[in-house]
Structures are given as structure tokens and as C-alpha cells.
Amino acid sequence: MPKSNKPIVWGLFAAGGTVTAFITPVLVVLTLLAAAGHVPDLLTYDRLHAFAAHWIGKAVLFGIVFLSLWHAAHRLRITLHDFGIRGDALVAVVVYLFAAAGSVASAVTLLRI
Amino acid sequence: MxxxxxxxxxxxxxxxxxxxxxxxxxxxxxxxxxxxxxxxxxxxxxxxxxxxxxxxxxxxxxxxxxxxxxxxxxxxxxxxxxxxxxxxxxxxxxxxxxxxxxxxVMDDFMEKLARVKPWLIPGEDKTLGSGEHRQTPAELKRFKQYTMCINCMLCYSACPEYGLVPEFLGPAAIALAHRYNLDSRDGGRAERQEIIARDEAVWQCSFVGACSEVCPKHVDPAGALQQVKLASTVDWYREHLLPWVKK
Known part of the structure; x- marks a missing residue:
């Protein structure tokens, strides 16, 4: 039995977990602030649009979306396994397809900006 | 009374x-x-x-x-x-x-424990006369927590993954392998990785964390397994993307 190839999916999962832990709460707070009408000067629509229009901004945003989705997909896969749902291959295909579809959608959206 | x-x-x-x-x-x-x-x-x-x-x-x-x-x-x-x-x-x-x-019946755990070679495999050839293998307090601190394991098997009993998949190498055995891998005097990591970096070894762990909750010696096997996952992931990328770099 050779060494596992799981590091491919787990490495992205771990990176996504780090991103989700550090960035997502910030995004939630900022979104709530914006919804309440308190948009800091730094985060006005024009500035954020300019950020997303630059290729570095696109890369950062895509990285956050892709890693977060991958993390969520892998977490869901493992959770279903822990709940005793057998059929890991089917579960893996479905959840990773969701993550891939979301990533492609975010890439398309970003490229259009 | x-x-x-x-x-x-x-x-x-x-x-x-x-x-x-x-x-x-x-x-x-x-x-x-x-x-x-x-x-x-x-x-x-x-x-x-x-x-x-x-x-x-x-x-x-x-x-x-x-x-x-x-x-x-x-x-x-x-x-x-x-x-x-x-x-x-x-x-x-x-x-x-x-x-x-x-x-x-403890046979399954005993067999798995021996499989990870939980002993010191000297990293350098040293004769008895050339003195002891010295270690700094900082080097000792890296793995000391994992030496506290008393092989009581509470972690195997608490682990839902071991209950689902009996082939799973399990918390204590992998944590002990990690203990020797972290030891500055040890040179056996490559041998142990062949055992613990397999699908039915560390990658069977879904980080439920029950092992660390029941551990009576505060070894934190769940933490050890996550560190092994990270190190094995770094290994994987080195082996597949930089195969010419010697370990």
C-alpha cells in the first residue's frame, strides 16, 4: 500500500480553513456594517470596484472564494462520513462539483469586471 | 468518613x-x-x-x-x-x-503500535564510546507531551472513525510515531511515513477530537495527527513537484 494522495484535497482544505477562519468573520462584519449604512471610506463602491478590476484584486478574491468553497465541500464530505453515510465516491463528486461550479462562476464574474 | x-x-x-x-x-x-x-x-x-x-x-x-x-x-x-x-x-x-x-482483546492495537516503529532509530552512527546523544531543552519540548502516552487505548475506544473503519491505524500509534519523528536524535521518519501517511492511517482521521478529550495524560493525539497531516502534505508536494530535491 503506497502513501496516500489525500494531501491534494487536504492541503486545499487546510488552506481554505485558514482563510475561512481569518477572512470570513471580517467579511461578515463589513457586510453588516454596509447593510446598516456605515460604509468606511476605504470600502466605498468605487474603491472596491477598482480593487476587483485590478488583476491582483481578482486573484485575491478568486483565491478566497475558491479556497472557502473547497473547504466547505471537504468539510461536508467528512461530516457526511461521520454521520455514517456510506458512498464516499458519490458524495465527493457532488460536493467538489459544487465547489468547482462556484469557483468557475466567481472566475467568470471577476473576469467581466 | x-x-x-x-x-x-x-x-x-x-x-x-x-x-x-x-x-x-x-x-x-x-x-x-x-x-x-x-x-x-x-x-x-x-x-x-x-x-x-x-x-x-x-x-x-x-x-x-x-x-x-x-x-x-x-x-x-x-x-x-x-x-x-x-x-x-x-x-x-x-x-x-x-x-x-x-x-x-488488545491484539489489534498491539500489532498497529509495533508497525509504526515507536522506538528511537538513530539518525547518525555513533559508537557507545563517543558519548551520549545530546539534546537541548527546546528539542525535548517539541515531543515531550507525546511521550506521556500510557497505551491505555481510551483514544481508540472514543474514536468513531476507528469504530467505523477497523483498519484505521488510530490515534495513539500515530501520535507515538509523531513523537519519534520529532525527536532530534531520530532518523527514522522516512520509514515511519511509509506506514502513517497511507489512506488507512493518518488520512482516515476526520478530526473529531474525541481522542484528546478522553486522554488521561493530556497527550492530545488529535493535535499530533493534524501535525502529521500537515507534514505529510508538505512531503507530498516535495515528492511530486520537486522530486530532484533530496530530503
Whole structure:
């Protein structure tokens, strides 16, 4: 039995977990602030649009979306396994397809900006 | 000294006599400072000499008296009766076959433990005359926590993954492999990785964390396994993307 190839999916999962832990709460707070009408000067629509229009901004945003989705997909896969749902291959295909579809959608959206 | 009567429900099973396990109840007068192991010893000494269970040191060092106390993997010598209600149910460790009463068959764990080579494989050839392998306090600190394991198998009993997939190498064995991998005097990591970086080894862990919760010696096997995952991931990328770089 050779060494596992799981590091491919787990490495992205771990990176996504780090991103989700550090960035997502910030995004939630900022979104709530914006919804309440308190948009800091730094985060006005024009500035954020300019950020997303630059290729570095696109890369950062895509990285956050892709890693977060991958993390969520892998977490869901493992959770279903822990709940005793057998059929890991089917579960893996479905959840990773969701993550891939979301990533492609975010890439398309970003490229259009 | 106050005395309290408790109902001790003990799982009994004799392979020659019983078709399946059953519970037997004993009324035990317990002193305030008694642990569940004391109550079992009282049963053995005064009420029923046929009861079988493992124990030795009575001080959480030998790791023999692991059992389910009210459904949780615990060392019977560390479970104070005063912390439990008047009815205490004692069963053999979950996830292991029963040999007799509270005694489980440990063969699976013993075989897995040996497989990870949990001993020092010297990194450099050194004759006895050239002196000891020196280690700084900082180097010792890296792995000392993982040396506290007493092989009590509570972590295997608590691990739902081991219950689902019996081939899983399991928390204690991988944490001990990690202990030697982190040792500055050791050179056996490549050999051990061949065992612990497989699908049915560290990658079977879904980080439930129950192993660390029940560990009586605060080894934190779950933490060790996550560190092994990270190190194995770095290995994987080095081996596949930079195959020309020597380890």
C-alpha cells in the first residue's frame, strides 16, 4: 500500500480553513456594517470596484472564494462520513462539483469586471 | 468518613457460558475517596470472585484499567465515585472485542503500535564510546507531551472513525510515531511515513477530537495527527513537484 494522495484535497482544505477562519468573520462584519449604512471610506463602491478590476484584486478574491468553497465541500464530505453515510465516491463528486461550479462562476464574474 | 451505597452495574461475559454479554448489579458501600476501581476491587474481594478486569498501578500510570464508565472511556483508577450518580454502569472499552467481563482483546492495537516503529532509530552512527546523544531543552519540548502516552487505548475506544473503519491505524500509534519523528536524535521518519501517511492511517482521521478529550495524560493525539497531516502534505508536494530535491 503506497502513501496516500489525500494531501491534494487536504492541503486545499487546510488552506481554505485558514482563510475561512481569518477572512470570513471580517467579511461578515463589513457586510453588516454596509447593510446598516456605515460604509468606511476605504470600502466605498468605487474603491472596491477598482480593487476587483485590478488583476491582483481578482486573484485575491478568486483565491478566497475558491479556497472557502473547497473547504466547505471537504468539510461536508467528512461530516457526511461521520454521520455514517456510506458512498464516499458519490458524495465527493457532488460536493467538489459544487465547489468547482462556484469557483468557475466567481472566475467568470471577476473576469467581466 | 462518609460512606455511600452505589449500584454498580457491571457487564459480564464468559465465552464458555454466555451466548451474549449481560449486566450484573452489585450494591457497593463506597468511601468518599474511592474510585470506580476501588468499587470493582470490593466486588472482587467480598461479593463475587469470578469478576475479571485488568488493573495494576491504581495511579494512572500503567494504563491497564481503561473501561467504559457510564458510557465514556475512562481509567477506572481516575474515576472518583463521588463524581457519579448512585447508579454506575461499567463496561469493557468500546470498539474492542470482549475476552471476558471487562477484559478486552488488545491484539489489534498491539500489532498497529509495533508497525509504526515507536522506538528511537538513530539518525547518525555513533559508537557507545563517543558519548551520549545530546539534546537541548527546546528539542525535548517539541515531543515531550507525546511521550506521556500510557497505551491505555481510551483514544481508540472514543474514536468513531476507528469504530467505523477497523483498519484505521488510530490515534495513539500515530501520535507515538509523531513523537519519534520529532525527536532530534531520530532518523527514522522516512520509514515511519511509509506506514502513517497511507489512506488507512493518518488520512482516515476526520478530526473529531474525541481522542484528546478522553486522554488521561493530556497527550492530545488529535493535535499530533493534524501535525502529521500537515507534514505529510508538505512531503507530498516535495515528492511530486520537486522530486530532484533530496530530503
Amino acid at each position: 462518609s460512606e455511600r451505597r452505589i449500584e454498580l452495574e457491571v457487564l459480564r461475559y464468559s465465552p464458555e457460558r454466555d451466548r451474549e454479554p449481560r449486566f450484573q448489579s452489585y450494591t457497593v458501600p463506597c468511601l468518599d475517596e474511592w474510585v470506580v476501581l476501588d468499587a470493582l476491587n470490593h466486588v472482587k474481594d467480598h461479593l463475587d470472585t469470578t469478576l475479571s478486569y485488568r488493573w495494576s498501578c491504581h495511579m494512572a500510570v500503567c494504563g491497564s484499567c481503561g473501561m467504559m464508565v457510564n458510557g465514556e472511556p475512562t481509567l477506572a483508577c481516575k474515576a472518583f465515585v463521588r463524581d457519579y450518580p448512585d447508579r454506575i454502569r461499567v463496561e469493557p472499552l468500546a470498539n474492542f472485542p470482549i475476552e471476558r467481563d471487562l477484559v478486552t
